[in-house]
Amino acid sequence: MKQGVRTRAIALTRQLGPGLITGAADDDPSGIATYSQAGAQAGYGLLWTMVLTYPLMCAIQLVSAYIGRVTGVGLAANMAKIFPRFVVTILVVLLFVANTINIGADLAVMGAVAGSVIPINAHVLTIGFALVSLLLQLFIPYRRYATFLKWLTLVLLAYFAVLLFVHIDGRAVLTGLVVPHIGSKAMITTIVAVFGTTISPYLFFWQTAQEVEEVNNNPLAEPLVDQPWQARREFRRIWFDTLSGMGFSTVVAIAIIIAAAATLHARGITDVQSAQQAAQALEPVAGRFAFLLFSFGVIGTGMLAIPVLAGSAAYGIGDSRGWESGLEYKVRDAPAFYxxxxxxxxxxxxxxxxxxxxxxxxxxxxxINGVVAVPMMLAMMIVVSRHSRMGKFTAPRIMTVLGWAATAIMAIAALAMFIF
Structure with missing residues (x-):
């Protein structure tokens, strides 16, 4: 029996791929900062956003995966078959701008936290992290070094340890999880930020591209429109992979919010102004090493997320232009992409x-990601519903309903932020 359980566990593990990597990349430095701010500002009051976003992010990431696996080409390439060229150009430019801003923010905080630990100028460290990340992307296949970088993200589990060392108001946690609370106009911006860091445009393009890579790197795999008999097995893998990856991302986010609420908010810190303040959420478990632990988390998730951010922008632009695109290519084979x-x-x-x-x-x-995500999601939902692109594998009803719901909620949140 033990052998059978072990065999099933190994089989399930092998089904984890693009969805798990996407979920890990979702808890990047932007996510850590945003969830910390949510917990500091509202205490347990914004936990409901995580309950709401989990099914929505699962739906939209499933849409991304379906498009890639069914058609065998990237998201922008599919959009180019349906929308006018100028519309696709606007969407990929928005993606590039949003991703570049996110990369800049990630690099800046990585340099700042590293500069507080070692006696080197923060700007120099920022440039160093950027160059190291770029060189790794240019000369080493992403999958090879991402495996090692994932181990650095395990420091995020320290937020779960914090929950064992601080007083947590269980009733407030349950209330925060099930009762929507906004509180103030300023909190609407925080809600948009939470939505934006959880359901981000770069994740859509990334997961679609990774499914395409799965097809291109497997001699036995073909787009499902060409080999429909593979659909049942592949869709089962995609659902398990995506729900697991997004589940991991959501549980980590909930732990960060609760840890920040029980430490920062409880001390009256309601606006996180610096990395040092954000690190205080880890003090109950790490003491004076809290900032060091926080720094490892930021640098590890940053080094994992920057290739995803830069790569998804390149996939978007490359697919829309018909370039050779893929992190498994050598630089000389895909110069425009790189x-x-x-x-x-x-x-x-x-x-x-x-x-x-x-x-x-x-x-x-x-x-910014929360705002830019809206037109991206609208375009994706149109693509996944078109028989001309998806054949008989258009999105099932549950995915369609949740996908459109996610698009509508993101749009309402962004509009409310601009109004108030």
């Missing part, structure tokens, strides 16, 4: 010289 990655990464460095505090930059990059 030029976009280099441009997004190097332009991100410029943000390090802005006057905005890195933590605030992370928060506002999440807000």
């Amino acid at each position: 030029s976009v990655i280099a441009a997004a990464t190097l332009l991100g460095i410029v943000m390090d010289w802005s006057r905005l505090d890195p933590i605030k930059a992370l928060f506002w990059s999440a807000v």
